[in-house]
Amino acid sequence: xxxxxxxxxxxxxxxxxxxxxxxxxxxxxxxxxxxxxxxxxxxxxxxxxxxxxxxxxxxxxxxxxxxxxxxxxxxxxxxxxxxxxxxxxxxxxxxxxxxxxxxxxxxxxxxxxxxxxxxxxxxxxxxxxxxxxxxxxxxxxxxxxxxxxxxxxxxxxxxxxxxxxxxxxxxxxxxxxxxxxxxxxxxxxxxxxxxxxxxxxxxxxxxxxxxxxxxxxxxxxxxxxxxxxxxxxxxxxxxxxxxxxxxxxxxxxxxxxxxxxxxxxxxxxxxxxxxxxxxxxxxxxxxxxxxxxxxxxxxxxxxxxxxxxxxxxxxxxxxxxxxxxxxxxxxxxxxxxxxxxxxxxxxxxxxxxxxxxxxxxxxxxxxxxxxxxxxxxxxxxxxxxxxxxxxxxxxxxxxxxxxxxxxxxxxxxxxxxxxxxxxxxxxxxxxxx
Numbered sequence: 001x002x003x004x005x006x007x008x009x010x011x012x013x014x015x016x017x018x019x020x021x022x023x024x025x026x027x028x029x030x031x032x033x034x035x036x037x038x039x040x041x042x043x044x045x046x047x048x049x050x051x052x053x054x055x056x057x058x059x060x061x062x063x064x065x066x067x068x069x070x071x072x073x074x075x076x077x078x079x080x081x082x083x084x085x086x087x088x089x090x091x092x093x094x095x096x097x098x099x100x101x102x103x104x105x106x107x108x109x110x111x112x113x114x115x116x117x118x119x120x121x122x123x124x125x126x127x128x129x130x131x132x133x134x135x136x137x138x139x140x141x142x143x144x145x146x147x148x149x150x151x152x153x154x155x156x157x158x159x160x161x162x163x164x165x166x167x168x169x170x171x172x173x174x175x176x177x178x179x180x181x182x183x184x185x186x187x188x189x190x191x192x193x194x195x196x197x198x199x200x201x202x203x204x205x206x207x208x209x210x211x212x213x214x215x216x217x218x219x220x221x222x223x224x225x226x227x228x229x230x231x232x233x234x235x236x237x238x239x240x241x242x243x244x245x246x247x248x249x250x251x252x253x254x255x256x257x258x259x260x261x262x263x264x265x266x267x268x269x270x271x272x273x274x275x276x277x278x279x280x281x282x283x284x285x286x287x288x289x290x291x292x293x294x295x296x297x298x299x300x301x302x303x304x305x306x307x308x309x310x311x312x313x314x315x316x317x318x319x320x321x322x323x324x325x326x327x328x329x330x331x332x333x334x335x336x337x338x339x340x341x342x343x344x345x346x347x348x349x350x351x352x353x354x355x356x357x358x359x360x361x362x363x364x365x366x367x368x369x370x371x372x373x374x375x376x377x378x379x380x381x382x383x384x385x386x387x388x389x390x391x392x393x394x395x396x397x398x399x400x401x402x403x404x405x406x407x408x409x410x411x412x413x414x415x416x417x418x419x420x421x422x423x424x425x426x427x428x429x430x431x432x433x
Contacts, residue, residue, distance in 0.1 A: 014133065017140045024147040030136035037099055041081065041088035044095035046135045049198045051098040053220065054105065054128030056205040057120050066101050073097030102128050120212055127220060134227050135194075141231035142284035149238035149285050153380065154245035155260060155274035157288065157332045160379045162271060162387035163394040164333035168242045168326045172265025175327030186324035189317060193295055196317045197223050200303050203310060217354045219302040223295060225346050230291040233342075237376055238285030243329030245277065258283075264329050271387045288376070290331045293339030294346075296321035301347060334379055337401045341372045344408045355415060364411045371400050 018029030028036075037047070051070060055063045074097035081088060102125055109121035161168070175182055197219060204218040243249060247264035258279050263269055279285075296318045303314025325331040345368030352361030375397070378386065386393040 010130075010133075014137065017137060017144075020144055021140045025143050027143065030133060030140050033136050033139075034133065037096065038103075039096070041077075041086075041092040042095040042099070043092055044098070046132045046194070047095040047098040049194060050128035050131040051102060052128075052198060052202060053131055053205070054102055054124045056127075056202065056208040057124030059209055066105070069104075070097035070101045073100050099132070116212065120208075120214075123214060124208075130224060131194075131198075131220070134224050138227055138231070141234070142286055145231065145234045145238060145285040146281055146283055149235065150278055150281070151276035152238050152240050152245065152279045152285055153274075153276060153288075154239050154241070155277055156383045157239055157334050157379055158242070158246065158269050159271060159274045159383035160386045160393075161332045161334050163390045163397060164337075165390070165394065166268050167333040167336075168329055168331065169265045169268055171323060171326035172242070172329050175323075176265065182327075186320055186327060189320040190292065190324035190328070193292060193299075193317070193321065196299055196313070197295065200299055200306070200310065200314065203306050204302065217351055219298060221350055222298045222302070222343075222347050225350065226291060226294045226298065226343060229346065230289065230294065230342070231286075233289060233376075234285050234287075237288040237380070239287035239332075239335070240279055240283050240285055241287045241330045241335075242332060244279070244283055247329055249283075271384070274383055287331055287335050288379070289338035289342045289372075290325055290335040291339065292321055292325050293331070293336045294343035297340050297343040298347060301343075334375070334397070337397050338372060338375050338379075340401055341368055341375065341404050344404050345369055345372060348408055348411070351412065351415065360411050360414060364407050367407055368404050371404050375400065 014029075014031050018031045021027055021029035048070075051066070055066055058066060074094035077096045078094055080086075105121060106125045109118050109125065113121055158166075175186065201219045201223075204215060208214055239245075242264045244258070245260055246269060247259060247262060249259070260277055261269070300314045300318040303310045306314075322336060325336065326333065345365060348361065348364045348368060352358070352365060355361070378393075382393075
């Protein structure tokens with residue numbers, strides 16, 4: 001009943017997004033785009049990432065067969081497109097095979113499996129398709145934010161960001177000084193965040209095929225919930241980011257004609273009374289909170305119990321993601337603080353849901369929600385006070401974020417199973433003669 005209910009809710013949500021995309025933007029929504037990728041050239045990364053997640057329920061022999069079939073189908077599609085000279089977008093050469101294999105295993109689960117084996121295989125397929133659907137859903141959400149929020153609140157966040165020392169302006173100048181090497185490294189990290197998530201998730205799910213069950217909690221759950229709830233905050237607090245609101249824009253969208261002023265990253269914005277600013281109907285309002293920060297935080301948390309190289313990679317990805325979000329001008333410092341609190345609160349809620357709600361879990365989630373709400377309210381209604389008194393509000397923002405981190409670490413440590421040391425065996429004494 002639980003999985004049926006979740007499936008119905010997810011389907012209803014996708015249908016609502018499909019209707020909204022066609023109504024507000026006049027473009028196909030996530031369902032149509034996903035169906036098109038059965039035939040038309042897709043972006044391969046999400047589809048093969050979803051296939052990799054699905055294969056955690058398969059044996060090694062079945063994995064090799066599934067991968068081989070997916071590659072074979074893709075070869076056929078590529079040859080057909082080449083033969084008919086079909087035009088495809090850059091980077092969209094293959095990927096249909098992964099989707100066909102996942103759909104094929106869904107059919108196999110329904111027609112050839114029974115009982116727990118059917119449920120396990122359907123969970124694997126669902127996990128893979130959820131990763132793909134999450135990407136489509138996110139793209140639709142971003143489009144909706146740009147069409148339904150004609151004004152942005154960047155002036156409020158930029159003013160409040162004076163309390164943190166305008167870190168995006170500083171990081172932008174530092175990144176510019178590193179030259180193309182630093183830029184290419186951070187751009188790769190920023191763009192391939194989903195790849196890091198799949199690697200960590202595959203490590204967590206490595207025993208599913210042997211144990212024939214999924215672990216109670218894993219990274220994919222947190223990743224999907226962050227992506228589901230985050231855009232709702234975008235609608236409440238639309239922000240485009242420093243490079244768009246105070247700079248030349250990026251990726252061909254936005255630009256000086258829509259910017260408040262062409263200041264980023266060389267000149268700090270002045271402290272003046274903020275007001276909503278009209279912006280174009282193309283650039284996503286996807287800054288508050290920083291979901292890249294939230295996702296990188298989740299990757300860091302879930303990599304802590306892995307081997308040393310995975311822990312190192314999780315820490316590197318978090319630091320590099322924070323550097324990229326600021327250095328490229330995609331986010332303000334205030335966005336990052338909110339993103340960390342947002343991620344920890346969702347992670348705490350999912351862990352509490354898994355283990356059963358108790359007083360400690362409820363208290364932690366309530367506290368994280370309160371801090372996150374207070375951050376948004378302060379950015380919106382107290383930006384001038386924050387800018388005029390940075391030595392007060394700057395430490396308060398960091399203290400608020402740190403308190404949530406401390407509460408999360410302390411509470412989750414209490415949730416860890418206690419291992420009792422084995423009783424010491426008494427030493428054998430020689431028998432008296």
